[in-house]
Amino acid sequence: MHQPVLLNESLEALITLNDGRYLDATFGRGGHSKALLNRLQPEASLIVCDRDPTAITAAASFNDHRLSAFCCNYSDIFDKLENNCLLNGILADFGLCSAQLDNPDRGFSFQYEGPLDMRMSQNESLTLAQLIDTTSEKDLANIIYEYGEERLSRKIAKTILERRKKGLLKTTKDLAQCAIDCYPKGSLKHPATRTFQALRIALNAEMDHLELFLKKAPLYLCEGGRLVVITFHSLEYTKVKTILNHQYDDMRHGRLPFAMKKVVHPLFPSENETRVNPRARSARLHIYEKFSE
Numbered sequence: 001m002h003q004p005v006l007l008n009e010s011l012e013a014l015i016t017l018n019d020g021r022y023l024d025a026t027f028g029r030g031g032h033s034k035a036l037l038n039r040l041q042p043e044a045s046l047i048v049c050d051r052d053p054t055a056i057t058a059a060a061s062f063n064d065h066r067l068s069a070f071c072c073n074y075s076d077i078f079d080k081l082e083n084n085c086l087l088n089g090i091l092a093d094f095g096l097c098s099a100q101l102d103n104p105d106r107g108f109s110f111q112y113e114g115p116l117d118m119r120m121s122q123n124e125s126l127t128l129a130q131l132i133d134t135t136s137e138k139d140l141a142n143i144i145y146e147y148g149e150e151r152l153s154r155k156i157a158k159t160i161l162e163r164r165k166k167g168l169l170k171t172t173k174d175l176a177q178c179a180i181d182c183y184p185k186g187s188l189k190h191p192a193t194r195t196f197q198a199l200r201i202a203l204n205a206e207m208d209h210l211e212l213f214l215k216k217a218p219l220y221l222c223e224g225g226r227l228v229v230i231t232f233h234s235l236e237y238t239k240v241k242t243i244l245n246h247q248y249d250d251m252r253h254g255r256l257p258f259a260m261k262k263v264v265h266p267l268f269p270s271e272n273e274t275r276v277n278p279r280a281r282s283a284r285l286h287i288y289e290k291f292s293e
């Protein structure tokens, strides 16, 4: 079961009005949304979206008149809002939910034997197997280096393509083995962690969607509205900081009429939370508020 990360902290930051309009851009299994609805009044509204159709099927079971659910990319959700609909708060909890990670058929985890799939939405056509089959060794190494910050990227890319050509790379366990065999024994992190992260980010164009989302989100917030995001790795964290700082500069130079200001420094889960939910350990909560000059 998915346990929502930094739940109280994120909702306290998000809710500025109990009967306001909110967006949960990464519904997942609805952990944050459920708790948010519990704290909101009957007149409030909550729009939710997820790229994964199985998440949106779960949203239907909420049976709450305040909820509208869309199966789409979060970079496209703003096109679905009614004209002039400004939001009081937007929440985004990036990455994967446990239901995706723990389902071997989705191919996200090196812990299970599964197909080389890794699509966030099974409506999309390109699978990981197809990405591997159509990418050169140099490009594969660049993906693993850029999105996994993996220093052994060249060696791992070479091993992946060699084994694939010989018919020895068919499953997630085979893929994990490629990374394991390139690593010296005794490394602290599992050797496949960075490679799996990199391939998932590339296959799903995660950084492109994240950038678009961050550029659009402030346009749909009211003055004082909050953007609350939970990141899980340094690429997401850096993207959030860079895009929002850039907007701030644009406002100072008169190129934008508004910007997002950081409300507090990023928050981390408590020791207690990471003990109960080890997947929370790399989470960071970022809280921004819209303001105009």
Ligand SMILES: C[S@@+](CC[C@H](N)C(=O)[O-])C[C@H]1O[C@@H](n2cnc3c(N)ncnc32)[C@H](O)[C@@H]1O
Residues within 6 Å of the ligand: 002, 003, 004, 005, 025, 026, 027, 028, 029, 030, 031, 032, 033, 049, 050, 051, 052, 055, 072, 073, 074, 075, 093, 094, 095, 096, 097, 120, 206, 209, 210
């Ligand atoms: C960490 S989970 C969210 C968990 C949720 N907060 C909860 O408590 O159940 C992240 C979710 O974001 C979705 N997601 C990832 N990238 C997306 C994108 N570009 N557009 C829409 N949804 C996305 C994933 O499918 C996944 O369900």
